[in-house]
Amino acid sequence: MKITYLRLSLIFLFGITNLEAAEVNENKFAALAIDRENGFYYGWAYDHPSRVKAEEIALIEAKNRGAKNPSVVLAWQGSGCGAYRTLSSNVGTSYGWGLAKSKEQADRIAIEQANLRSNGVQPENFVWACNSDSTKPLKPLYDATSEIIPSVNIYGQIWATQNLKVTKFRNGDSIRRAKTADEFSSKNIPMYFCYEEKLCKIHGYLYNGYAVIDKRGLAPEGWKIPSLNDWVKLSNNLGGKELATTRLRSTKGWPSFAKTVTNPTGFNALPSNSFVGSYEYWKKQYTGLDYKGEPKVHNKIMYWSSTPFESKGKTYINHTRLATYDNGEDEFYNGNQGLSDGLNIRLIKE
Numbered sequence: 001m002k003i004t005y006l007r008l009s010l011i012f013l014f015g016i017t018n019l020e021a022a023e024v025n026e027n028k029f030a031a032l033a034i035d036r037e038n039g040f041y042y043g044w045a046y047d048h049p050s051r052v053k054a055e056e057i058a059l060i061e062a063k064n065r066g067a068k069n070p071s072v073v074l075a076w077q078g079s080g081c082g083a084y085r086t087l088s089s090n091v092g093t094s095y096g097w098g099l100a101k102s103k104e105q106a107d108r109i110a111i112e113q114a115n116l117r118s119n120g121v122q123p124e125n126f127v128w129a130c131n132s133d134s135t136k137p138l139k140p141l142y143d144a145t146s147e148i149i150p151s152v153n154i155y156g157q158i159w160a161t162q163n164l165k166v167t168k169f170r171n172g173d174s175i176r177r178a179k180t181a182d183e184f185s186s187k188n189i190p191m192y193f194c195y196e197e198k199l200c201k202i203h204g205y206l207y208n209g210y211a212v213i214d215k216r217g218l219a220p221e222g223w224k225i226p227s228l229n230d231w232v233k234l235s236n237n238l239g240g241k242e243l244a245t246t247r248l249r250s251t252k253g254w255p256s257f258a259k260t261v262t263n264p265t266g267f268n269a270l271p272s273n274s275f276v277g278s279y280e281y282w283k284k285q286y287t288g289l290d291y292k293g294e295p296k297v298h299n300k301i302m303y304w305s306s307t308p309f310e311s312k313g314k315t316y317i318n319h320t321r322l323a324t325y326d327n328g329e330d331e332f333y334n335g336n337q338g339l340s341d342g343l344n345i346r347l348i349k350e
Contacts, residue, residue, distance in 0.1 A: 033058035039095025041067035080138030081130035085123035094118035152266035155237035158349035163204025169216035209339030228307040245330035271298035275342030
């Protein structure tokens with residue numbers, strides 16, 4: 001099924017004109033509801049007298065289209081347009097939405113968001129809805145973009161396909177951001193670190209162990225930091241440690257000596273500059289140029305687990321390391337790191 005430039009009309013359903021609706025209430029409300037597990041099922045509502053009514057109608061329409069568990073992901077009042085993009089049904093279920101003053105602006109945002117979830121596959125289906133021009137200025141009321149985590153099913157485990165990049169705990173408390181690598185390595189409090197913004201957009205943030213074990217929780221509702229057993233299960237499902245990393249690595253971003261992979265699982269593991277040891281050690285290992293005088297391309301990624309353990313009065317946390325080496329071998333290794341170290345996090349569904 002392919003939908004191109006379709007504007008849904010609730011006017012037909014309710015038998016009123018745009019002019020009559022504007023006379024009832026100058027301030028109009030709109031909403032978009034989707035099935036987050038399958039974005040092909042959606043429902044729009046616009047030009048309604050209240051947010052409650054708009055959300056109710058959007059949910060009903062999504063259910064009528066086949067959504068099993070729809071939820072509202074976008075709501076606004078006043079003028080403005082919402083746009084929604086999905087892949088063709090025979091390609092995948094990735095989606096994205098946008099909200100702006102015009103449908104063209106909203107569509108650009110929707111395409112960008114969909115591309116983040118589809119690994120660049122273009123979303124062909126496009127639907128949109130706008131409140132009446134005569135209503136009040138645009139005011140966003142709710143946008144669930146930050147709540148939607150791209151994911152892939154790997155033998156029954158639902159894994160995120162991107163590394164974690166949150167700045168608040170689940171309860172809304174802010175996580176302290178280290179301004180420098182030196183600060184990150186010297187404070188015994190929950191923190192995250194970003195060495196370079198353009199890289200963090202791709203690789204996510206580094207979190208120290210104090211943030212991982214904090215009871216306020218780093219993972220959004222419905223997700224968790226995987227336990228050591230979750231990582232072991234993933235490895236076993238993919239044929240053991242000899243094959244797992246080869247099937248988890250992304251097709252790009254690894255050193256030139258790495259063997260070619262196809263990313264069959266969609267896990268999309270990218271190498272990253274994990275922060276381990278002292279500041280001076282990290283700086284030497286992960287910044288600057290390599291022995292050829294070229295910018296360093298890392299050969300591994302280290303992910304936290306949620307499994308801590310005690311040894312000689314100190315707390316450590318298990319981690320999983322995916323690496324590739326110039327002898328052509330890939331590695332899937334389970335080890336442990338101290339609470340002051342900084343690693344990436346890849347979430348798994350609860």
